[in-house]
Amino acid sequence: MANEKLQIKKLYALSSENKKFSFSLPLKHTIRIGKRDYEVQLKADEKFGTYILWKNRKYPVEIVRSSQNKYEILFNDISYTFTVETPFSLQRKKVLNSRLGKVEKEFIRAPMPGKIIDVLVREGSIVQKGESLVILEAMKMQNEILSPVNGIVERVTAKPNTNVMKDDLLVEIKL
Amino acid sequence: MKIKRILIANRGEIAVRIMKTAKLMKIETVAVKTAVEPNAMYLSSADVIYDNTDDISEIPVFLDIEKLISIALKAGANAIHPGYGFLAENAYFAQKCIDNKIIFIGPSPDAIYKMGNKTIARKIALAGGIPMAMGSEGNIANEEEAIVIAEKIGYPVIIKAASGGGGRGMRIVRKTEEMEKMFIIASKEAEKAFNDPSVFVEKYIENPKHIEFQILGDTKGNVIHLGERECSIQRKHQKLLEEAPSPALDDKLRKRMGDMAVQIAKAVDYHSAGTVEFLLDSDRNFYFMEMNTRIQVEHPVTEIITGLDLIEQQIRIANGEELKFKQSDIRLKGWAIECRINAEDVQAGFAPDPGKIENLHMPSNPCIRVDTGVQTGSSIVASYDSMIAKLIVRGKDRKDCIKNCKMALDKVWIKGTKTTLPFFRMLVRHKKFQDGTFTTSFIEKDLDKYYFNSEYEEMLAAWLATKLFVEENLNDDSINVNFEHGKVMSPWLLNKRINQF
Numbered sequence: 001m002a003n004e005k006l007q008i009k010k011l012y013a014l015s016s017e018n019k020k021f022s023f024s025l026p027l028k029h030t031i032r033i034g035k036r037d038y039e040v041q042l043k044a045d046e047k048f049g050t051y052i053l054w055k056n057r058k059y060p061v062e063i064v065r066s067s068q069n070k071y072e073i074l075f076n077d078i079s080y081t082f083t084v085e086t087p088f089s090l091q092r093k094k095v096l097n098s099r100l101g102k103v104e105k106e107f108i109r110a111p112m113p114g115k116i117i118d119v120l121v122r123e124g125s126i127v128q129k130g131e132s133l134v135i136l137e138a139m140k141m142q143n144e145i146l147s148p149v150n151g152i153v154e155r156v157t158a159k160p161n162t163n164v165m166k167d168d169l170l171v172e173i174k175l
Numbered sequence: 176m177k178i179k180r181i182l183i184a185n186r187g188e189i190a191v192r193i194m195k196t197a198k199l200m201k202i203e204t205v206a207v208k209t210a211v212e213p214n215a216m217y218l219s220s221a222d223v224i225y226d227n228t229d230d231i232s233e234i235p236v237f238l239d240i241e242k243l244i245s246i247a248l249k250a251g252a253n254a255i256h257p258g259y260g261f262l263a264e265n266a267y268f269a270q271k272c273i274d275n276k277i278i279f280i281g282p283s284p285d286a287i288y289k290m291g292n293k294t295i296a297r298k299i300a301l302a303g304g305i306p307m308a309m310g311s312e313g314n315i316a317n318e319e320e321a322i323v324i325a326e327k328i329g330y331p332v333i334i335k336a337a338s339g340g341g342g343r344g345m346r347i348v349r350k351t352e353e354m355e356k357m358f359i360i361a362s363k364e365a366e367k368a369f370n371d372p373s374v375f376v377e378k379y380i381e382n383p384k385h386i387e388f389q390i391l392g393d394t395k396g397n398v399i400h401l402g403e404r405e406c407s408i409q410r411k412h413q414k415l416l417e418e419a420p421s422p423a424l425d426d427k428l429r430k431r432m433g434d435m436a437v438q439i440a441k442a443v444d445y446h447s448a449g450t451v452e453f454l455l456d457s458d459r460n461f462y463f464m465e466m467n468t469r470i471q472v473e474h475p476v477t478e479i480i481t482g483l484d485l486i487e488q489q490i491r492i493a494n495g496e497e498l499k500f501k502q503s504d505i506r507l508k509g510w511a512i513e514c515r516i517n518a519e520d521v522q523a524g525f526a527p528d529p530g531k532i533e534n535l536h537m538p539s540n541p542c543i544r545v546d547t548g549v550q551t552g553s554s555i556v557a558s559y560d561s562m563i564a565k566l567i568v569r570g571k572d573r574k575d576c577i578k579n580c581k582m583a584l585d586k587v588w589i590k591g592t593k594t595t596l597p598f599f600r601m602l603v604r605h606k607k608f609q610d611g612t613f614t615t616s617f618i619e620k621d622l623d624k625y626y627f628n629s630e631y632e633e634m635l636a637a638w639l640a641t642k643l644f645v646e647e648n649l650n651d652d653s654i655n656v657n658f659e660h661g662k663v664m665s666p667w668l669l670n671k672r673i674n675q676f
Contacts, residue, residue, distance in 0.1 A: 008649070011641050015633065021633075021637035021638070023638065023641045025645070025649075027642055031638060040635065040638060047536075048534055048590075057585075060534075061636075061639060062590065073639055073640055076597070079593070080637070084641055084643075111523055113557065132356070135363075137367065138526075139557060139559075139561055141413075142360060142367070144360070
């Protein structure tokens with residue numbers, strides 16, 4: 001990093017939908033819209049917590065998670081995930097991505113803490129995208145957990161009448 | 176006034192709401208303090224707090240009939256208001272109150288029972304010539320029986336819980352192959368939610384509007400309606416936004432539907448506040464769906480356009496007073512919209528997002544009313560519903576109301592959990608919402624994005640991520656934040672501090 005530091009002139013924030021935002025260094029506290037620069041201020045106080053002040057409006061912000069160069073940010077009640085890349089790491093990422101094969105497995109995890117009411121598939125079941133896999137009860141509602149992919153169920157870890165935490169593995173599907 | 180002291184058999188915003196009116200009427204209130212929410216905001220509105228924090232029962236106290244009756248007796252309350260949810264539509268509870276000489280602020284046990292059981296309610300409506308969707312005569316035993324009926328009336332059909340309400344225990348079935356799975360889901364959900372797994376089947380009306388009429392009846396046999404509410408903005412039968420009046424009704428249709436609603440209420444000698452729900456199809460045919468024998472979450476929009484306090488009316492009726500106005504005295508004035516701001520993650524399919532509310536600021540303005548049971552520092556707990564606040568906005572007409580709503584939504588400030596705010600910000604900008612042509616399938620069919628963000632918001636978030644990266648990795652400039660002020664340190668400030676050592 002120290003070697004890179006001297007040479008970095010730009011940083012890129014890549015969104016989870018692969019939108020690229022570039023910022024030149026040193027990072028300015030302004031964002032340009034058309035021909036005008038607008039000041040961005042990051043502030044925090046007891047009344048509002050952390051917020052960004054931009055064009056005379058306060059926006060609530062929160063850093064939900066950050067690890068290495070990955071940041072999940074809550075901005076005005078909406079989550080965004082970015083990976084921040086230097087020109088070098090961006091290049092490296094492109095090369096790596098082209099070498100990587102396709103994903104072969106899909107891990108279905110509990111979207112929220114709750115209780116498993118029913119498991120509708122077993123190992124070896126062929127599932128279609130949109131088919132329900134598990135019924136999870138949380139906050140008085142029964143939620144169907146749907147398969148996001150077509151594939152074959154390889155492993156079922158969800159058991160009826162057991163409690164699960166958020167992100168617990170429920171079903172593994174082989175594509 | 177016979178009613179001297181009311182036990183509020185509920186929590187959250189509705190407990191606060193009831194106590195507010197009781198205070199105006201100079202009636203004392205008793206609230207129950209539970210171990211789940213010992214610091215809840217509703218407790219601060221009560222005259223007497225009954226401490227139930229040492230209750231080790233598995234059942235929440237608000238569902239424990241014996242316990243509530245004993246609390247009322249111990250606390251010297253001579254009336255109980257059940258609010259909505261919990262025991263609000265439990266005929267046995269209403270009867271138990273009467274048996275113990277406690278005034279139940281709601282309808283008679285008989286009316287609750289008849290309307291609460293959807294198959295009996297259907298029979299009553301049918302006998303009165305009220306239009307209804309075709310369906311099974313009574314409850315159905317299994318999926319085979321459901322398939323036979325579905326094939327007779329034609330798909331799609333909807334499976335509904337006989338003891339249902341609040342949108343739970345309902346599933347739409349479009350083809351025979353889906354019946355088994357949906358029957359099991361609906362029946363299990365019904366058993367869990369209402370302690371009664373019985374379900375029935377009726378024809379599913381495609382793309383209807385949900386229109387409901389507010390009813391008021393007294394114990395002298397007078398029944399009137401207070402106009403309609405439109406609640407078509409719903410997801411999985413859970414209402415998200417309600418308004419009054421409905422953009423789909425004119426005076427003629429309002430009169431026809433309102434008369435029917437009054438007729439249904441009269442058929443069960445209804446007294447107190449109640450709601451008759453209809454579906455309205457694209458040809459303006461309407462069908463009776465069910466009657467809710469309680470105060471509804473969305474009652475404030477009716478209060479705004481009628482100028483009446485529905486909780487006050489409930490209390491007066493329970494006290495034995497006669498309604499002081501006739502149908503012809505009811506004038507609907509202006510427009511009102513209610514947004515249910517829930518702790519839900521719109522980007523994750525409206526998954527509940529319980530947690531502590533770190534900051535909460537609601538706008539104050541003559542056109543805004545906020546009904547809430549939480550404040551900064553409160554928690555949205557997983558054991559109850561995910562409601563944070565109801566943002567109720569008025570306007571002189573629908574257009575003006577939407578404009579005010581848009582402004583109000585931008586001024587709500589909630590930190591700590593994700594909320595349904597981005598959904599409403601999108602909704603008030605959506606053409607189909609603005610022109611009033613939306614139906615109950617709006618969220619499922621007409622939306623490709625569930626939230627609104629302005630063009631620059633993502634860019635600002637990207638800037639922030641980049642700034643954090645610079646702070647952490649390049650030790651460049653410093654962040655100008657006075658974190659000694661805040662009691663709660665946000666994760667990113669914590670991160671920064673750790674990095675400094």
